[in-house]
Amino acid sequence: MLKIINGGIETLVEDWPGRLGYLGKGMSASGAFDNVGLGLANVLVGNPSGEAGLEITGGFLEAEFDGDHVIAMGGSDMQPTINGQPVPLWESIKVGAGVVIKFLHIGPTGFRCYLAVAGGVDVPAYLGSKSTCIFGSYGGFQGRALVEGDEVLFGEPSADLAALAGRKLKEGAVPQLTNELVLRAIPGPNTCPDYVTEEGMDLLFERVSKIQHTSNRSAYRLEELPDSFFARADGGVGGSHPSNIIDHAYAIRGALNICGNTPILLIADGPTLGGYMCALNVINADLWKVGQGAPGRDFMRFELSNQDEAIAARKEQKELLSEASLA
Amino acid sequence: MEKSVNAIMPGLCARVVVAEGDQVSKGQEVAVINCMKTEIQVNSEYDGVVTKVISKEWDEMQVGDPMVMLEVEE
Numbered sequence: 001m002l003k004i005i006n007g008g009i010e011t012l013v014e015d016w017p018g019r020l021g022y023l024g025k026g027m028s029a030s031g032a033f034d035n036v037g038l039g040l041a042n043v044l045v046g047n048p049s050g051e052a053g054l055e056i057t058g059g060f061l062e063a064e065f066d067g068d069h070v071i072a073m074g075g076s077d078m079q080p081t082i083n084g085q086p087v088p089l090w091e092s093i094k095v096g097a098g099v100v101i102k103f104l105h106i107g108p109t110g111f112r113c114y115l116a117v118a119g120g121v122d123v124p125a126y127l128g129s130k131s132t133c134i135f136g137s138y139g140g141f142q143g144r145a146l147v148e149g150d151e152v153l154f155g156e157p158s159a160d161l162a163a164l165a166g167r168k169l170k171e172g173a174v175p176q177l178t179n180e181l182v183l184r185a186i187p188g189p190n191t192c193p194d195y196v197t198e199e200g201m202d203l204l205f206e207r208v209s210k211i212q213h214t215s216n217r218s219a220y221r222l223e224e225l226p227d228s229f230f231a232r233a234d235g236g237v238g239g240s241h242p243s244n245i246i247d248h249a250y251a252i253r254g255a256l257n258i259c260g261n262t263p264i265l266l267i268a269d270g271p272t273l274g275g276y277m278c279a280l281n282v283i284n285a286d287l288w289k290v291g292q293g294a295p296g297r298d299f300m301r302f303e304l305s306n307q308d309e310a311i312a313a314r315k316e317q318k319e320l321l322s323e324a325s326l327a
Numbered sequence: 328m329e330k331s332v333n334a335i336m337p338g339l340c341a342r343v344v345v346a347e348g349d350q351v352s353k354g355q356e357v358a359v360i361n362c363m364k365t366e367i368q369v370n371s372e373y374d375g376v377v378t379k380v381i382s383k384e385w386d387e388m389q390v391g392d393p394m395v396m397l398e399v400e401e
Contacts, residue, residue, distance in 0.1 A: 058336050058362075106336075106337075106390060213339050213387075217363075295337060295338065296339070296362060296387065296389075
C-alpha cells in the first residue's frame, strides 16, 4: 500500500490502452498520456506493459510505502528521492515499509513521470480499464486525482521481489525527451483542396508551434493559424467560420481539430465528436511524445507520414515495450 | 537573508495574493499559476516578509522563475 502525503499537481491512475470501445457513447479512451514511459516502467517491475501505474503530472507527489514493493519510474526526471536520497529513473528498486518517495518539479524536458509498482495498481476496472477520465470523474482511483490521505493498493507481483529488483533497460531503450516534439502525422480527413489551401497544409507541416498553457489531458492547443490556411470563406451549413463542418466523429486519439483558427490536438480524455474540421492525425506510435510536452514551455512540429510507416512504427513500439528492452 | 518564491510550473501568472510588507508563513499561498486550464497554488517555502512582488497577471512563467521576494530570518 502507498499512503499519499501530498498528491502533487495532478497524480492519476492510468493504464494502457485505456478504455476502448466506447467512443460511440461519448467516452474517450483515457489511458497513460505517455504509454512508453508507463510501459517501460512496468516492464522493469515485471508487469505487463499496459498495467496501471501512477501518472505524475507537474510533480510534487509525496507518499509513504507500508510494505515491501519493487518500483520503477520513467518519463520526465522529477528528481525523485527515497528517504531523501536521489534515485534513478529507468531501473527497478526495492522499497520497504516506511519508505517515503518524493518528487520535485518537472525536469528540463518532459512533463509527466510514471511510477510503476510490481503487481500494478489495484483499483477496480471500469468498463475494461483502470484508467482515470479526469473530466468525466470515472475510472482509476474514485474517478479523481490522488490527494493527501488516499491509500493506493497494489496487486500480486509476477515474481519474487528479489528477482524483480535491480533490473535496467538496454542502452538505446530509454526514450529521449526533447523540448521540440516531432510528431509523424497523416493528413486528413479535412484537407486540401476542399477545406485547406495547399499553402495551408504546407504551413501546417513546416511550422514549429508553441504548446499553449491551456493544454491538458483533453487537448493540446497550438498557436493560431492564419486565415489563408482555409480554402473556404465560411463553414457553409456547418457554421459561419471556415473551420466549422457538420458534426462528425473525431478520430481520437491524435486528431488535429481546427477550432476557429486554433489547431487543437485531441488526445487521452478528448471529445469524441464535434463540428470542427480535422486536418491530420498523429500516428499512434508518436502519441506518447505529446504527453511529455510541457504546456507553455515546449514546441510541436508535424512531419508527413503514411500508413505503412505508422504500422511499422507501431510494431517497433510493441517490441520496445517488452522484456526485449531489458539489459 | 533574501529568498525568492519561485514558479513551480510553466504557465501564466493568474495573480499574486500578497503585497509588499506582508508577513508570510511557510506553506502559505503567495501566488497562483494558470496551467492546464486549472489554477495551481504557489506556496512559500519560508517564514518571512514580502520585500518585492515580481510577477503580475498574465506574465509567462517557467519553472524556477521568481514570483515574490522575501526577507527571511537566518
